[in-house]
Amino acid sequence: MDFHDLATRSGEWLRGNGPESDIVISSRLRLARNLADFPFCNRASDLEKREIEATFRTVSDDLEFGEDLHYLDVDKLDSIDRQFLVERQLISRELATTDGARGVAIALSEDVSLMVNEEDHLRIQVLRSGYSLQACWELGNRIDDLVEDKVRYAFSEEFGYLTACPTNVGTGMRASVMLHLPALAMTKQIDRVFRALQKIQLAVRGLYGEGSQASGDFYQISNNVTLGKTEAEILRNIEVVVPQIVQYERTARTELVKESKQTLHDRVSRAYGILCTAQTISSEETMHLLSSVRMGVNLNLIPDVNVGMINDLFIHTQPAHLQKIEGQPLESEERNIARATYLRRRLTNTSESAN
């Protein structure tokens, strides 16, 4: 797996052509699993962790679900490569920063990644463009079955799948959708939506999961509860609520267009102008401006810009991606310059424009 190649292309989930993709960026499912014959990672010895890792490396090499998996020794990657995989949503920040033998098996289309020795021995992740939770679940469940044919999972008849952290016990499943909600944020309705979600035990996080800020107006909505419900029930709980939030965001956008089209048009157009001309720009400002541009493109206020490219830019302008694209480590100020240069090049390259 060549990191430079990865850096200049995009995963399936960024294509921006899935269902409801003007608002639902991506859907994600992960299953936490552990081997019955080993202690959890936080209790395992170095030797045991190496054995767990070897087990799942072999399993993933032999897994036949229609795509080839590429295995990476995460503990042997340098910090930029690890951060790169985090930015790409292929590994968690925890897998990037923890110690010891660990790895990830990645499908070339980036819709599947199997993390080994993260918090749990195995985390199966399926990521899809747009609103595709069912498709994620079907593929995740199939991979889970294929793995279970080869290993013995830690499983209790009473509790279900056993996990390192009690919050994952039961189904071990976390289902989430990444929503782009700039109009709800702009009209200050977002907090009301979040309070409603918390009441039905759904969690809200930023672009990079737990603890990360909702930069770029991206919000990840996922289940809090894994125990005492079936996978189908957990999915249904999210599936009931996502179309409502999508509808709220659409209504907020329609109202913005109706009540202050000029202001909105001005805002998204200037955001585009700044991204096309800045000579140095922070990651935070980039996310903020790209968010406006993304909404502008979806509302036909900015012509000739491909929403898939805008999705790309959210990821490609992250620190590790920029360093991969430039082929060298860059300090913060150098990254701000490289980011501006990259944005100008992508946004003013006419061969990339149009939908």
Added chain:
Amino acid sequence: MDFHDLATRSGEWLRGNGPESDIVISSRLRLARNLADFPFCNRASDLEKREIEATFRTVSDDLEFGEDLHYLDVDKLDSIDRQFLVERQLISRELATTDGARGVAIALSEDVSLMVNEEDHLRIQVLRSGYSLQACWELGNRIDDLVEDKVRYAFSEEFGYLTACPTNVGTGMRASVMLHLPALAMTKQIDRVFRALQKIQLAVRGLYGEGSQASGDFYQISNNVTLGKTEAEILRNIEVVVPQIVQYERTARTELVKESKQTLHDRVSRAYGILCTAQTISSEETMHLLSSVRMGVNLNLIPDVNVGMINDLFIHTQPAHLQKIEGQPLESEERNIARATYLRRRLTNTSESAN
């Protein structure tokens, strides 16, 4: 004289090709004169003002100095046309807003305007691009002599030319240069320069003269004293100081480029980006951004933009100009939209670019 034609072209003084024109926008000379046989305007009856006006209309029609003058009855113009002439620097705000018979004779190249019944019976104005005070003085002096061949000025052997306001008695001359000093403003050195100017009895004003704000980082420097000095001495007083200020501004620009080129480049480039994409924009923000762009063009930080066009835009984006260009009266919000539309059209019209 067709106002719509005027609105879409520019006076000689905006061409941006005179001496030191990266910093000295224009040079201006005005002579205040009164007829010996009439009271000053503030004491004259309506009938007397009409007689004064008729006198100078005839004089200006017959004046032979190489250019034809076009006479406008300012009191018969509507308020937009009067404001238009103010924005264009062809008449003063006072002439636009005072009452009674009054007029202006304008040369087609806009370098000469003779205001009749402003504060004084006659004000001869010569306006030139760049640092051209001597040329202004020579032409103004010649016109003054030609007028004096035909009328009898109020003149005292003791005091010199007599004027309505004592501050103009003597030479009746005000010489001024319009300077663009964005780097001195940006580096907060401008106040020090002004304090020094005040000590040597020079006044500092904004783009539209007395009482106007220094928007767009434009500063008009002129003599305070008209009495007890010859015209040559007054000119010399300014001519000693202008090259020094020009040098300060150049040094400030050089230091900005040396110490924070990236920040400066970013600032001017973003200013350009916003002007190219805004959908609605106030006059104040436009002046502010155009000022950055003008400096950027002069420092070669923005390619393919003609500084003469930027000079134009400072004037053409003023309220009355926009209404003339659009051919209809516009409310403030409509003007902001028309301004943004006009800026986008001019700045992204490639046939206008390049120096």
